[in-house]
Amino acid sequence: MARKKESPSQTAGPYVHIGLTPNFTGIRGVYASDLGKETGAAGSDAITLTGTVYDGAGEAVRDCLIEFSQSDGKGSTKLSKVGRKTGKFTGFARVPVNLKTGEFRLKTVKPGMVAGPGGSLQAPHVTAWIVARGVNIGLHTRIYFADEADANAADPVLSLVPKSRRKTLIAEKVAKNRYRIDIRLQGEDETVFFDA
Amino acid sequence: MAKETRRAQTATAKPGAVFPLRDRKWHPKAYDPGYRSSILRSPKKKLVMIPQTASELAGPVFGHDLIGNKDNDLITNFARSGKSAIGERIIVHGRVLDEQGRGVPDCLVEIWQANAGGRYRHVNESYIAPLDPDFGGCGRTLTASDGSYRFATIRPGPYPWPNGPNDWRPAHIHFSLFGQAFTQRLITQMYFEGDPLIPRCPIVRTIKDPKAIQQLVAKLDMDGTKPMDSLAYRFDIVLRGARSTLFENRLEGN
Numbered sequence: 001m002a003r004k005k006e007s008p009s010q011t012a013g014p015y016v017h018i019g020l021t022p023n024f025t026g027i028r029g030v031y032a033s034d035l036g037k038e039t040g041a042a043g044s045d046a047i048t049l050t051g052t053v054y055d056g057a058g059e060a061v062r063d064c065l066i067e068f069s070q071s072d073g074k075g076s077t078k079l080s081k082v083g084r085k086t087g088k089f090t091g092f093a094r095v096p097v098n099l100k101t102g103e104f105r106l107k108t109v110k111p112g113m114v115a116g117p118g119g120s121l122q123a124p125h126v127t128a129w130i131v132a133r134g135v136n137i138g139l140h141t142r143i144y145f146a147d148e149a150d151a152n153a154a155d156p157v158l159s160l161v162p163k164s165r166r167k168t169l170i171a172e173k174v175a176k177n178r179y180r181i182d183i184r185l186q187g188e189d190e191t192v193f194f195d196a
Numbered sequence: 197m198a199k200e201t202r203r204a205q206t207a208t209a210k211p212g213a214v215f216p217l218r219d220r221k222w223h224p225k226a227y228d229p230g231y232r233s234s235i236l237r238s239p240k241k242k243l244v245m246i247p248q249t250a251s252e253l254a255g256p257v258f259g260h261d262l263i264g265n266k267d268n269d270l271i272t273n274f275a276r277s278g279k280s281a282i283g284e285r286i287i288v289h290g291r292v293l294d295e296q297g298r299g300v301p302d303c304l305v306e307i308w309q310a311n312a313g314g315r316y317r318h319v320n321e322s323y324i325a326p327l328d329p330d331f332g333g334c335g336r337t338l339t340a341s342d343g344s345y346r347f348a349t350i351r352p353g354p355y356p357w358p359n360g361p362n363d364w365r366p367a368h369i370h371f372s373l374f375g376q377a378f379t380q381r382l383i384t385q386m387y388f389e390g391d392p393l394i395p396r397c398p399i400v401r402t403i404k405d406p407k408a409i410q411q412l413v414a415k416l417d418m419d420g421t422k423p424m425d426s427l428a429y430r431f432d433i434v435l436r437g438a439r440s441t442l443f444e445n446r447l448e449g450n
């Protein structure tokens with residue numbers, strides 16, 4: 001049978017929150033809470049990852065929404081279901097950026113090392129998927145951690161990225177358990193986006 | 197299989213090995229100056245091709261306990277008691293399929309839309325058309341074992357938007373879909389058969405192949421109507437990949 005074509009993407013538009021995080025935009029009483037407010041991280045091993053998404057003119061993209069997915073602290077991607085009960089680690093989070101400042105804030109745990117090609121191990125990383133007005137197809141990137149220098153140097157995916165651009169994928173450690181990364185959709189220091 | 201095995205655990209494959217590569221010519225390009233907002237929000241550098249590792253092949257699994265009774269009924273899920281949304285009552289239904297035409301079960305489908313007057317319920321929205329006190333504009337459901345889904349809603353109105361001097365969006369419903377892997381994630385829009393605004397819309401026109409545009413146009417489905425109640429529109433969505441391939445990899449991984 002002839003293969004079907006994937007349905008083409010269309011922009012999520014500026015009002016993506018209505019569908020994906022309705023409580024965030026003041027639509028209350030339909031869903032008890034917004035899906036994926038955090039990955040289910042708890043306790044002293046929790047980290048926060050913050051940053052801002054910028055457009056090609058250096059303006060913050062204030063209508064954008066980011067979905068994160070990652071392994072647990074031990075590198076397993078076989079995680080709990082996303083359901084009504086919270087507190088279990090699902091590895092999935094959906095984060096609208098602040099509508100005024102454009103900053104995102106993800107509370108999670110530091111991921112472990114996930115299997116890579118040919119028996120290798122990948123450095124700890126969070127996968128991110130970015131949608132916004134003006135983004136015609138969701139943008140796929142990864143966030144690595146500056147305090148994992150050895151693992152980053154050996155990472156099979158980072159090694160596919162030109163050396164000069166790898167820094168766009170690495171979050172700086174700004175304090176204990178706090179990391180920061182800015183994402184640039186366009187321009188000098190444009191973040192690396194992937195196709196897989 | 198253990199209880200949460202709906203993910204590929206150890207499969208690590210070359211680009212395109214588990215899921216065929218995306219046909220980037222079928223999808224809109226990031227940069228399309230006819231859609232003004234894309235000008236500064238489109239990466240200029242080439243996407244870096246990476247293998248499909250566990251990170252790309254895993255994805256959230258959604259529990260059925262997530263979905264409330266009224267979640268797929270936008271006519272009443274925000275309405276005051278005994279009231280319902282204003283507008284043409286419609287059923288939007290269809291199947292979520294993979295590239296081999298097989299239904300994708302347990303796929304989370306989330307939709308959002310403007311009300312019958314073309315007004316969105318959003319803090320940043322300022323269009324002159326009034327809000328409907330009985331319409332929120334969001335709905336969600338999980339597909340059944342054959343990939344089928346169904347929403348009850350009202351037909352959204354077209355609305356003007358700041359792009360060119362006089363651009364109008366055709367009536368549309370935004371769709372968000374999760375398959376079983378991160379690489380299948382998709383957001384798109386559904387249009388209505390016969391709407392003369394479709395070919396005029398700069399966002400529709402970011403898709404260059406007319407057949408691809410047709411894939412987003414729902415067809416009036418008289419067989420699906422509820423007589424004396426609602427018209428029906430049929431809309432199938434195709435996600436990347438083929439479930440059997442992924443399923444085999446999953447078995448290997450578990």
Ligand SMILES: [Fe+2]
Nearest residue numbers: 013365368370
């Ligand atoms: Fe819209």
